[in-house]
Amino acid sequence: MEQIRVAVQATDPLSHAGLAALLQFRGDLTVLRNAQRAEADVLVVAAERLSTEVVATLRRAGGETSAPVVLVVQDIDEGDLLTAVECRVVAILPRGAVNPDRLAHSVRAAATGGGVMPPNLIGELLKHVERMQRDVLAPNGLNASGLSPREVDVLRLMADGFDTNEIAGKLCYSERTVKNVIYGVTHRLKLRNRSHAVAYALRAGMI
Numbered sequence: 001m002e003q004i005r006v007a008v009q010a011t012d013p014l015s016h017a018g019l020a021a022l023l024q025f026r027g028d029l030t031v032l033r034n035a036q037r038a039e040a041d042v043l044v045v046a047a048e049r050l051s052t053e054v055v056a057t058l059r060r061a062g063g064e065t066s067a068p069v070v071l072v073v074q075d076i077d078e079g080d081l082l083t084a085v086e087c088r089v090v091a092i093l094p095r096g097a098v099n100p101d102r103l104a105h106s107v108r109a110a111a112t113g114g115g116v117m118p119p120n121l122i123g124e125l126l127k128h129v130e131r132m133q134r135d136v137l138a139p140n141g142l143n144a145s146g147l148s149p150r151e152v153d154v155l156r157l158m159a160d161g162f163d164t165n166e167i168a169g170k171l172c173y174s175e176r177t178v179k180n181v182i183y184g185v186t187h188r189l190k191l192r193n194r195s196h197a198v199a200y201a202l203r204a205g206m207i
């Protein structure tokens with residue numbers, strides 16, 4: 001059974017001990033010592049609310065580890081949701097609803113690229129995404145993937161095996177334009193080459 005390494009961080013020792021106790025008897029979860037936090041697959045953070053201090057703590061932790069965060073919180077305002085997401089929070093558990101099964105489920109979901117949030121927060125997050133698409137991305141010719149329609153068209157044809165000249169002919173662009181589009185995508189997304197760009201776009205569901 002592959003182990004998921006979990007680091008626990010709390011604003012008070014009692015919460016830290018309680019969360020560690022809930023996790024330590026799960027066969028596939030290993031609770032790390034504080035000094036091992038950089039090795040964590042998932043970081044569990046407990047707080048009363050998403051205060052300025054907690055946000056600063058999450059950002060500092062982000063400098064030590066890229067692990068996703070499960071946030072156990074007494075209360076979170078819907079306005080704080082985007083801040084939480086920016087701090088790599090992928091699961092939010094109300095403190096009063098925490099039990100061993102829910103906590104372990106959230107950790108496993110975070111470790112495998114998933115997330116867990118209360119239904120009202122999911123609805124609010126979708127509203128934020130819709131507003132971002134309408135007010136920020138669409139006016140700049142982008143979609144939710146961060147790619148323009150032209151970039152998507154070029155990547156799709158690259159994925160179909162067409163070379164630069166063929167892509168230019170199909171889209172009625174110059175070869176220079178196609179090369180500029182490809183360079184823009186690979187540079188902006190920090191991709192190594194064309195094959196990497198196509199693989200990245202396919203995995204992310206962009207094309």
